[in-house]
Structures are given as structure tokens and as C-alpha cells.
Amino acid sequence: MDEKEKCIDCPHHTECGGKNIELVKRLADKMITEEEAYFVSELFKALSDMTRVRILFCLLGGEMCVCDIQELVGVTQSAVSHQLRTLKQAGLVKYRREGKSLYYSIADDHVSSMLATGLEHISE
């Protein structure tokens, strides 16, 4: 009997048995789209830098202007500003103006949730 017959859809399932062929077929339809995967990865990319993580943890304590963040995180104004831009674009922070200062804050509960889960994960 032709072992390879059952492997039409997967050239690799010649001998590993292709036990999961059904699972693969079933998932192929519900797979996350390329677009969704892209946006999700971009979101996590915004969380993938130490400086940005520290900024977000600052903001968990409440809204804060740029120079406060600069003080707490200990990097230059320019660096903070660039990173805030990244966080803003990812929808992780928002801001309001008050006089000369811009007050940044966490955009929504997803952010704190992801940070908390991340922190849990590393402490195990």
C-alpha cells in the first residue's frame, strides 16, 4: 500500500505518520489570519523593550508627565519621547495636555493585564 497516499496535503507526512493530519486540516481554516498575526506581533513588539516596560510600570502608578518618567526610568528626554511614541502607536498609552506638559497614562485594562501576566510568567 502506498504510504504516501494519505499525505497529499502535507509532503512531510511521509513517515512521521501524519497522525495530526485531521488536526491540521481542522486548524487550517480557523488559523489566525496573516493580518491578525501581524498586528498581534506588533503589539507585543511594543512590549519587547526594557525601557518601554519600565515606562509602562511607572504609568501603572498613575498618569505622569514626560519629565517624571524620565526621572524614574533614568534615560534621556529624547529616548523617553521616542519610546512613548512607540507605545502610543501600539495603543498602549494615551496622553492629555496640561499647559506645557503632556500627561501620559495607560490606555486600557488590556495593558495592565498583559504586564501582570508577563510578570507572573517570569517569576516561576
Next chain:
Amino acid sequence: MDEKEKCIDCPHHTECGGKNIELVKRLADKMITEEEAYFVSELFKALSDMTRVRILFCLLGGEMCVCDIQELVGVTQSAVSHQLRTLKQAGLVKYRREGKSLYYSIADDHVSSMLATGLEHISE
């Protein structure tokens, strides 16, 4: 009166008022450590690539061998293997051997939680 007197701890709070000086002082102690921030950012870095995100979403459907993932995600064996290594190092996946195949699966609930929250976040 010397306006700058109240700004000993923060050279930037000369005129933005330093309204948050108390907040800053309070937070400075409870701030996430450099080490924690590093590990958290490394964790999210593992989630910051489209291919890895797609791999993880595959695995949410159940454990799967490398060639199944390769099939679903549509990249080379080598690329999948390299990315699985990254995911493994971040503690996001685990595997077991069965014969010649390695079956990978999601390491723990944190992973699905973060992916779900991430997906929620982008669809708003």
C-alpha cells in the same frame, strides 16, 4: 522664593511644577527592578514576531509536531525550528519526543492568556 528649591530630586521640575513629585518619590521605591524589566521584555520579545505568533496560535489547538507546524505556518523546517527554540527559551512552549518526532505544546496558561488579551486589544 527659590522655585528650584523644591526640585532637589528632579532637575527637570523647575517649572512644570513637579506636581507629581510625591508620586515619583512613592513609585521610585516600588519600581520594577532592572532585572524584572529585562526578563519581562525578553518574554514579550518572544511574542513579537509574526511567525512565532502564528506558531503559538497553531499550538493553541493542541500539541503538534514540527512538520505539522511547518505545514500550517508555511515556512521552512529550519525557520520553524529556530523560532521554536526562541519560544522554548522564553518558557512559552514545551515538547515531548515520540519516536522521530517532537511534539510541541503551549507551556502554560499564561501564554494563552497573553495571546487572548493581545488579540482582544488589536480588535478594538
Next chain:
DNA sequence: TGAACATATGAGTAATTGTTCATATGTTAT
């Protein structure tokens, strides 16, 4: 033991990223 298969790994390369430096924008008070 040797061949076939499943997967991992190292080197090399093109692309991406975080920071710094210099400068621009927007706001307030004089």
C-alpha cells in the same frame, strides 16, 4: 551497520531597532 526520516544548529546576511545628537514645535509668561 546503514539508510531514511525528523529535527536542531551554526554561520552568514539583509533588515530592523534603540539610542544619541541636533533641532523643531508648541505653550506660557513677561
Next chain:
DNA sequence: ATAACATATGAACAATTACTCATATGTTCA
């Protein structure tokens, strides 16, 4: 209007990263 302050932005550079290619490791079966 001008100066001082708070923040944003663009260019440039060093460091990191994801992929490809070639090859190595580990497993099964004859």
C-alpha cells in the same frame, strides 16, 4: 514679540534579529 520651558522629531550609527543554506544530531527500521 521674545525668552524659557516641555516635548517631539529626523538623521545617523551600533546592535540585534529572522531568515536561508549547509550540515549535524538523534531515532527507527531493515
